[in-house]
Amino acid sequence: MRVKQWAVVAAIVSGVSLVGGGVAAAQPSAPVTITLSPEQVQKLCEKRLPKAEKRIAKLLERINGDAQVKGSVAWLKARAEKERAAGRETTAQLLEERAERRAGRVDELNKAKDRVAEFQSKHCGAK
Numbered sequence: 001m002r003v004k005q006w007a008v009v010a011a012i013v014s015g016v017s018l019v020g021g022g023v024a025a026a027q028p029s030a031p032v033t034i035t036l037s038p039e040q041v042q043k044l045c046e047k048r049l050p051k052a053e054k055r056i057a058k059l060l061e062r063i064n065g066d067a068q069v070k071g072s073v074a075w076l077k078a079r080a081e082k083e084r085a086a087g088r089e090t091t092a093q094l095l096e097e098r099a100e101r102r103a104g105r106v107d108e109l110n111k112a113k114d115r116v117a118e119f120q121s122k123h124c125g126a127k
Contacts, residue, residue, distance in 0.1 A: 041123050041124075044119070044123075044124075045120065045123065045124035045125075049116055049119065049120055049124070052112070052116050053113070053116055056109050056112055056113050056116070057113075059105075059109055060106065060109055060110075060113075063102055063103070063105060063106055063109075064106070071102075073099045073102050073103045076095050076096075076098055076099035076102065077095070077096065077099050079095050080092040080093075080095035080096045080099065083095060
């Protein structure tokens with residue numbers, strides 16, 4: 001009975017090692033170009049990009065808001081100070097880390113804003 005179990009385990013391990021090697025070799029080497037039809041570009045320009053602009057602006061406004069704006073970095077830091085004053089150091093540390101992560105999103109959002117503006121200027125005409 002033990003010999004059969006060992007054989008099954010050996011077969012599984014060798015199968016996993018073979019599969020793992022094949023996955024690493026399947027990575028693309030060149031960037032992919034996406035082509036849009038004129039209808040798709042028009043839909044992007046008229047519907048999707050304005051929504052994306054509004055959402056990015058709303059997120060940036062919230063993140064950069066003062067301590068009165070729920071969800072802002074300043075609001076999270078103020079909450080962390082309240083927790084620290086109440087003796088809850090673990091919760092305060094978690095809030096500080098969340099504030100740092102949220103502040104780090106500003107660069108990503110600004111890059112997305114730039115990509116939207118670049119696409120609009122190239123494909124949507126002057127705005």
